[in-house]
Amino acid sequence: MTEQSSATLREATVLPRLAGLGWGLLGIVAFSFTLPFTRVAVGGLSPLFIGSGRAVVAAALAVIALSIAHRRRPGSVPVPSPRQWARLAIVAAGVVVGFPLLTSFALTSVPASHAVVVIGLLPAATAVLAVLRGKERPAVSFWVFASLGAVAAMTFASLQNGGLGELHEADLLLFLAVVLCAMGYAEGGLLARELGAWQTVSWALVLAAPLMIVATIVAVVQQPPAAAPVEWAAFAYLAVVSMFLGFFAWYRGLAIGPIAQVSQVQLVQPVLGILWSAVLLHERIGMPTLLGGLAVIACAGLAVRTRLTRKDTP
Numbered sequence: 001m002t003e004q005s006s007a008t009l010r011e012a013t014v015l016p017r018l019a020g021l022g023w024g025l026l027g028i029v030a031f032s033f034t035l036p037f038t039r040v041a042v043g044g045l046s047p048l049f050i051g052s053g054r055a056v057v058a059a060a061l062a063v064i065a066l067s068i069a070h071r072r073r074p075g076s077v078p079v080p081s082p083r084q085w086a087r088l089a090i091v092a093a094g095v096v097v098g099f100p101l102l103t104s105f106a107l108t109s110v111p112a113s114h115a116v117v118v119i120g121l122l123p124a125a126t127a128v129l130a131v132l133r134g135k136e137r138p139a140v141s142f143w144v145f146a147s148l149g150a151v152a153a154m155t156f157a158s159l160q161n162g163g164l165g166e167l168h169e170a171d172l173l174l175f176l177a178v179v180l181c182a183m184g185y186a187e188g189g190l191l192a193r194e195l196g197a198w199q200t201v202s203w204a205l206v207l208a209a210p211l212m213i214v215a216t217i218v219a220v221v222q223q224p225p226a227a228a229p230v231e232w233a234a235f236a237y238l239a240v241v242s243m244f245l246g247f248f249a250w251y252r253g254l255a256i257g258p259i260a261q262v263s264q265v266q267l268v269q270p271v272l273g274i275l276w277s278a279v280l281l282h283e284r285i286g287m288p289t290l291l292g293g294l295a296v297i298a299c300a301g302l303a304v305r306t307r308l309t310r311k312d313t314p
Contacts, residue, residue: 028250033237038107052100052212122178125146133190146299
């Protein structure tokens with residue numbers, strides 16, 4: 001009887017963990033198209049319009065989703081508390097405002113495959129922010145691997161720019177995008193346990209909507225959109241999937257958790273991003289890009305793994 005109960009307990013523990021990883025992987029697959037499709041969209045649309053306009057479209061979808069849920073089950077979508085609104089501002093600053101705008105501007109001057117390698121720092125950055133947010137005391141090796149990942153990404157970027165130490169403005173934008181997105185991921189994963197996965201991203205979009213509407217109007221006035229159908233299709237994907245539906249799966253996976261383990265699936269995003277850049281954009285993926293990507297992914301994986309296996313000392 002004891003053995004059967006133990007087996008049942010182990011199965012009950014494993015299934016949610018697999019569900020969390022599955023939802024997280026689905027979200028990452030959706031996100032892996034973001035940089036290549038942004039590269040397509042900037043061919044006919046301004047970076048400001050892409051970064052802000054996609055958030056406006058996603059915010060409209062969020063309002064519809066929240067309204068339908070409230071209409072079907074009144075009280076099922078409670079309004080966030082003042083403290084939760086403050087935390088939602090962090091999510092909005094990272095994944096609604098910062099990452100879309102910064103990557104859109106960066107991808108006007110660098111290939112998507114180049115950006116994918118730099119953004120490969122995101123798993124380690126998310127782990128670092130989760131450590132700081134949770135006030136953990138990880139082993140020294142965690143910080144070593146996280147730092148090596150940052151050095152690998154910066155070395156790759158500078159060498160591709162013509163010489164060691166030469167970082168272009170686009171690379172600085174990408175590094176800042178990583179930091180802001182990691183903040184949004186870490187805080188959003190925690191909030192999803194309180195508000196729900198899709199509710200978290202929906203409220204974050206609603207919170208950022210006024211700013212994004214103003215930015216979109218400015219973008220339209222400065223440069224009226226004049227894009228080809230393929231560029232509009234890329235923009236539609238960014239608005240509906242990258243900015244909205246992808247977060248349903250990603251935050252659900254983080255909410256099921258454990259966050260530290262689910263966050264590891266981000267390691268496949270640079271690989272997929274490089275693949276899509278080659279297949280969809282016909283970008284030449286040379287050995288430096290492959291080696292740079294592998295180095296960043298390896299360091300990020302070791303950083304996350306070290307955090308997972310670390311034993312707290314009393």
